[in-house]
Every structure is written in C-alpha cells, then in structure tokens.
Amino acid sequence: MELKGKVNTNNFIVGIIGMGYVGLPLALEFAAKNIKVIGFDLDPSKVKTINKDKKSYIKHISSKKIKEQVERKTFSVTSDFSKLSVPDVIIICVPTPLNINREPDLSFVMNSTKEIAKHLRKGQLVSLESTTYPGTTDEDMLKILTATGLKVGKDFFLCFSPEREDPNNPVYSTSSIPKVLGGVTKQCKELGVLIYGKVIEKIVPVSSTKAAEAAKLLENIYRSINIALVNELKVVFDKMGIDIWEVIKAASTKPFGFTAFYPGPGLGGHCIPIDPFYLTWKAREYDTSSKFIELAGEINTSMPFYVVEKVIHALNDHKKSIKGSRIIILGLAYKKDIDDLRESPSLKLIELLQDHGAKVDYNDDYVTTIPKVRKYNFNKKSVKITPSNIRNYDLVLLSTEHSYYDYEMILKNAKLIVDTRNGFGNFKNKKIYKA
Ligand SMILES: NC(=O)c1ccc[n+]([C@@H]2O[C@H](COP(=O)([O-])OP(=O)(O)OC[C@H]3O[C@@H](n4cnc5c(N)ncnc54)[C@H](O)[C@@H]3O)[C@@H](O)[C@H]2O)c1
Structure with missing residues (x-):
C-alpha cells in the first residue's frame, strides 16, 4: 500500500x-x-x-x-x-x-x-x-x-x-x-x-525546507537577542539605581507591541545559546554577517562574569574577600523546575567562583550530583536547604528560581544574598543584592 x-x-x-x-x-x-x-x-x-x-x-x-x-x-x-x-x-x-x-x-x-x-x-x-x-x-x-x-x-x-x-x-x-x-x-x-x-x-x-529551518532559527534568535537586551538594560539601570524587574513589570502592562523577556545569570539550555550561531556560520558562505546575533552572544556570555562581580562587591561591603568565602548556589538546572543542565550558567558560576578561591556548594533537588559534562568535571553533591545549612554560608547565590525555594526562610537565615532571578523580589532587605 x-x-x-x-x-x-x-x-x-x-x-x-x-x-x-x-x-x-x-x-x-x-x-x-x-x-x-x-x-x-x-x-x-x-x-x-x-x-x-x-x-x-x-x-x-x-x-x-x-x-x-x-x-x-x-x-x-x-x-x-x-x-x-x-x-x-x-x-x-x-x-x-x-x-x-x-x-x-x-x-x-x-x-x-x-x-x-x-x-x-x-x-x-x-x-x-x-x-x-x-x-x-x-x-x-x-x-x-x-x-x-x-x-x-x-x-x-x-x-x-x-x-x-x-x-x-x-x-x-x-x-x-x-x-x-x-x-x-x-x-x-x-x-x-x-x-x-x-x-x-x-x-x-x-x-520549502529552508523556510522551515529559517523559521526555527528566527524564533531562537529572537529570544537570544531580547534576553541580551534586558541583560544589558539590567546593568545600565542598576548603575542608575533602577530595578529592571520593576521596569519590565511596568512595561508589560502595555497591551500591544511589547513582550516581556527577563534577565538572568546567562543563557542556558540546548537551544538558545547555540542555535543562533548555526545561522552566523551559514551566513559567511553568502558573504554576509549577522551582527545582532554576535552582539547578543557577547552580552549573554558576559553575564556570569557580571554576577561574580556582584558577589565580590556584596562580600566586600561586608568586609569579606571572595577567597575562602563559603558560597551556596541555588539552582543548577538552566531553567526553573527542570533537571536539564545543558549549558547552564550555574556551572560557569561554580567555575568562576572557584577560580577566585571561593568554596562553592550548590542545591538542586532535581540534580542531586553533578555529572561529568563536556566542559566541567565538578565532584559535588546537592546540599539540603535547611535553616542551619543556610547559616553556614557567607553568601547565597540564587541562580535558578525553582518553585520549591522558601525565600522567606532563606532570607531569614542567610548572611548575604545575590539574586539573579528576582526570587527575593517581594522582600526589601539590605542583605539582598540583585545581579
Ligand atoms: N530540548 C529541547 O527543549 C529542544 C527544543 C526544540 C528543539 N530542540 C532540538 O532538537 C534536537 C534534539 O534535542 P534534544 O534536546 O532532544 O537532545 P537530547 O540530547 O536530549 O537527545 C538526543 C538523543 O539522540 C541520541 N543520539 C545521538 N546521536 C544519535 C545517533 N546517531 N543515532 C541515534 N541516536 C542518537 C542521544 O543518545 C540522545 O538520547 C536538537 O537539534 C535541539 O536543538 C530541542
């Protein structure tokens, strides 16, 4: 048949x-x-x-x-x-x-x-x-x-x-x-x-198949560029003492012509950090370039470095150096409530913080041990989130806002917090630093 x-x-x-x-x-x-x-x-x-x-x-x-x-x-x-x-x-x-x-x-x-x-x-x-x-x-x-x-x-x-x-x-x-x-x-x-x-x-x-291939790339490039844009604005607004999260919330009330994208510690997942560069590569064959894609890539890749600067700054404010500080990263997966580690900025954060001499642990109930991946081989196990465990650290770094985090409890017990996801957005407290 x-x-x-x-x-x-x-x-x-x-x-x-x-x-x-x-x-x-x-x-x-x-x-x-x-x-x-x-x-x-x-x-x-x-x-x-x-x-x-x-x-x-x-x-x-x-x-x-x-x-x-x-x-x-x-x-x-x-x-x-x-x-x-x-x-x-x-x-x-x-x-x-x-x-x-x-x-x-x-x-x-x-x-x-x-x-x-x-x-x-x-x-x-x-x-x-x-x-x-x-x-x-x-x-x-x-x-x-x-x-x-x-x-x-x-x-x-x-x-x-x-x-x-x-x-x-x-x-x-x-x-x-x-x-x-x-x-x-x-x-x-x-x-x-x-x-x-x-x-x-x-x-x-x-x-054509080419139009279908290009449509998928457009979708992912659109995300990558818009995330880069809010990440850039986050840095600019922060210098001006303006909270990007409040700004996005206000802008989102526009019923047309605006789609909200949110900043974070960097791009993660198998798609958004990678796919745009498929087009950049192919574009060269046609003697053309894709500057937007390259620029967005640069900005998004710089985010973990920006977060680490904020960590150094927060510790410094409390008369501590990053070297020897105990830091716990909350959330290892690249996105909330999933167990996917691919290209997760949390891994880059562990590497950068350790390079600065910090002692780094992490919590992620969905990723209880860190498997060996192409770029990293960390030998770490997820630490349970309890009040006494939180009190053990000089700084809590929120990288992925899993729904199970009890922000009130964490805030009560943490010495210092660097928040890349606005998880602590409902609280006003001098020990919270946004990054
Ligand atoms: N994960 C997503 O959310 C998502 C969303 C949209 C598009 N995509 C795209 O879909 C594709 C697949 O992504 P994924 O997330 O499912 O990947 P994945 O890594 O989860 O799964 C790929 C699977 O393919 C297997 N595999 C590799 N080479 C093989 C081969 N030659 N023969 C048979 N099996 C082989 C691997 O063992 C693995 O099980 C990628 O191009 C990705 O960009 C992924």
Missing part, C-alpha cells in the same frame, strides 16, 4: 532516531494514538530503561506513560539500526551542538542520515526535527539520500519540521504546539502534513 493510504488508515509505523527531550515525548504522542513507534538510540542505557525498566529518564516525562505504551507494544527502543527499513516514517531528533570552535557540529544528523540511506526503501518519509541552518535538509541530507538511487518526491519523501518543545510548560504540550513544516517537493510537504496531523493539532506548512 502507498504511504498515503497507510497513513489514512493509521496503518503505518514511525521510527524516531534520538530518544531525548524531543524524540521521547513525540514517540509517546504517536503511540498514544495507536501508531506503532520504534525508537532508535545509540545509548544502551536508554534502550534498557525504556524496554526493560519501562521507566522515564527525563523528569517531566512520566514513567506511567512509557510503561503503558511499552506494555501495549506500541512503543519499543532499539540500537539496531538495520531495523530502519521497518518504519514508514523516520523522524530525526538528534543533537545539533557547536564544536569547540563554536561551529555547527552536524555529525549526529549526518550519521543518522547515512544510517537511513543504508536501509532506505521506496515509500519511506524522512523528517528532520533538529534545529539547524537553512540548507541542511535539501542540500546536505538530500545528497546522501539520493546517492541511493532513489528519487525524492517519488520513491521517498523528505521534510523539515522543527521541534518547539518547551519542557515543563503547563499550558502547551507536544500536540498543542503548532508545527511548522516544509517539504523538499510538494508531495513531501503534503505527506508530512498528513503524518504530523495525526498527533499535532495544527500544522503550518511553508514553501
């Missing part, structure tokens, strides 16, 4: 490469609609955790949902890529990081594409979801897939449909977030819309 017929009768199998923050929730959406899903991942521990333990390894994704789908046999995961010939639809959700020279590292996407090419058969649709520069799908991937001799739009189909997952968002979930989609040909687009329409409420088709 043709792919369209299979999709119309819900008689198709979906393969998802990359069982991470993006791939796993998407797999569960298809499985919940009785569409069989095979997950592909190189990490054997993820394969075991899902198939054998029937558990989740991501805090905001419930083990119950995984158990249900695994037991119904609508969902399984494998590391055996020869099974890529089984699914009718293959969706790629692998990382797109930067390399050490801050250039796009497309190796995960390209390796996945090469694996698909080995097993590609007539009637399959391939869709890339990983954030990337325009041209990845219809230039880089297409070249590998057409080298098989199969024709795009006729024998196989190719789309780009960016992921807009917002971990822990209480209002929007995978299915209710509209999904942009571009196809390499008209047939690719039509089939892509039909397939994603099975699990996503609203599909937004665009004229």
Whole structure:
C-alpha cells in the first residue's frame, strides 16, 4: 500500500532516531494514538530503561506513560539500526551542538542520515526535527539520500519540521504546539502534513525546507537577542539605581507591541545559546554577517562574569574577600523546575567562583550530583536547604528560581544574598543584592 493510504488508515509505523527531550515525548504522542513507534538510540542505557525498566529518564516525562505504551507494544527502543527499513516514517531528533570552535557540529544528523540511506526503501518519509541552518535538509541530507538511487518526491519523501518543545510548560504540550513544516517537493510537504496531523493539532506548512529551518532559527534568535537586551538594560539601570524587574513589570502592562523577556545569570539550555550561531556560520558562505546575533552572544556570555562581580562587591561591603568565602548556589538546572543542565550558567558560576578561591556548594533537588559534562568535571553533591545549612554560608547565590525555594526562610537565615532571578523580589532587605 502507498504511504498515503497507510497513513489514512493509521496503518503505518514511525521510527524516531534520538530518544531525548524531543524524540521521547513525540514517540509517546504517536503511540498514544495507536501508531506503532520504534525508537532508535545509540545509548544502551536508554534502550534498557525504556524496554526493560519501562521507566522515564527525563523528569517531566512520566514513567506511567512509557510503561503503558511499552506494555501495549506500541512503543519499543532499539540500537539496531538495520531495523530502519521497518518504519514508514523516520523522524530525526538528534543533537545539533557547536564544536569547540563554536561551529555547527552536524555529525549526529549526518550519521543518522547515512544510517537511513543504508536501509532506505521506496515509500519511506524522512523528517528532520533538529534545529539547524537553512540548507541542511535539501542540500546536505538530500545528497546522501539520493546517492541511493532513489528519487525524492517519488520513491521517498523528505521534510523539515522543527521541534518547539518547551519542557515543563503547563499550558502547551507536544500536540498543542503548532508545527511548522516544509517539504523538499510538494508531495513531501503534503505527506508530512498528513503524518504530523495525526498527533499535532495544527500544522503550518511553508514553501520549502529552508523556510522551515529559517523559521526555527528566527524564533531562537529572537529570544537570544531580547534576553541580551534586558541583560544589558539590567546593568545600565542598576548603575542608575533602577530595578529592571520593576521596569519590565511596568512595561508589560502595555497591551500591544511589547513582550516581556527577563534577565538572568546567562543563557542556558540546548537551544538558545547555540542555535543562533548555526545561522552566523551559514551566513559567511553568502558573504554576509549577522551582527545582532554576535552582539547578543557577547552580552549573554558576559553575564556570569557580571554576577561574580556582584558577589565580590556584596562580600566586600561586608568586609569579606571572595577567597575562602563559603558560597551556596541555588539552582543548577538552566531553567526553573527542570533537571536539564545543558549549558547552564550555574556551572560557569561554580567555575568562576572557584577560580577566585571561593568554596562553592550548590542545591538542586532535581540534580542531586553533578555529572561529568563536556566542559566541567565538578565532584559535588546537592546540599539540603535547611535553616542551619543556610547559616553556614557567607553568601547565597540564587541562580535558578525553582518553585520549591522558601525565600522567606532563606532570607531569614542567610548572611548575604545575590539574586539573579528576582526570587527575593517581594522582600526589601539590605542583605539582598540583585545581579
Ligand atoms: N530540548 C529541547 O527543549 C529542544 C527544543 C526544540 C528543539 N530542540 C532540538 O532538537 C534536537 C534534539 O534535542 P534534544 O534536546 O532532544 O537532545 P537530547 O540530547 O536530549 O537527545 C538526543 C538523543 O539522540 C541520541 N543520539 C545521538 N546521536 C544519535 C545517533 N546517531 N543515532 C541515534 N541516536 C542518537 C542521544 O543518545 C540522545 O538520547 C536538537 O537539534 C535541539 O536543538 C530541542
């Protein structure tokens, strides 16, 4: 049966490469609609955790949902890529990081594409979801897939449909977030819309895969630049004795033409600090530059240094040097109420404070020990937040405002506080320094 017929009768199998923050929730959406899903991942521990333990390894994704789908046999995961010939639809959700020279590292996407090419058969649709520069799908991937001799739009189909997952968002979930989609040909687009329409409420088709790739980059560049803007204004207003948080609250009452963005200790997460530089890199190929992106990157990267200056200043006001001071960082994840450490500015803060000779501990109930990551290897365990523990530190540095923090209790027991998130915004006290 043709792919369209299979999709119309819900008689198709979906393969998802990359069982991470993006791939796993998407797999569960298809499985919940009785569409069989095979997950592909190189990490054997993820394969075991899902198939054998029937558990989740991501805090905001419930083990119950995984158990249900695994037991119904609508969902399984494998590391055996020869099974890529089984699914009718293959969706790629692998990382797109930067390399050490801050250039796009497309190796995960390209390796996945090469694996698909080995097993590609007539009637399959391939869709890339990983954030990337325009041209990845219809230039880089297409070249590998057409080298098989199969024709795009006729024998196989190719789309780009960016992921807009917002971990822990209480209002929007995978299915209710509209999904942009571009196809390499008209047939690719039509089939892509039909397939994603099975699990996503609203599909937004665009004229090309390049337009879809660019739309995702625009969304993330918009965030990066606006966060940089409020971070810059935070520093300027602070010098003038004006509180940026009060200013944003007031400006937000404008019912049109203003969207609030908030300052912080620096950018975190897998997307916003990284994705804009995919465009910067590609722009060079066209003899053009992207100054806004570079400037925003510079400002956001400088934020942890600004926070450390504030820490030094606060300690100095209390006749203490940073060297030898005991500091506790509250919140290690890059965003409140999640367990994701990727690019978290808290890690940079630990490094900078330790470089200055401070003794640094941290609390994060979602990250109880710090795993070894590419840049850092801290051997630390989360310290419990109790009144007596707080009293042990010379300074409390709020980096991520997890909802479980009892700010009143912390304020009562802390000697000094540096607040990068306005967690203590409801209190007026000389021992609170905003950064
Ligand atoms: N996390 C988010 O909130 C989010 C939001 C929007 C877009 N994105 C984009 O989605 C993509 C995936 O991000 P993520 O957060 O899901 O990453 P992740 O690191 O959570 O998951 C990626 C998974 O892919 C696996 N993997 C890597 N290479 C593989 C290969 N060749 N074959 C099979 N499996 C492989 C890894 O083991 C891992 O389990 C990225 O491009 C990211 O920019 C992420």
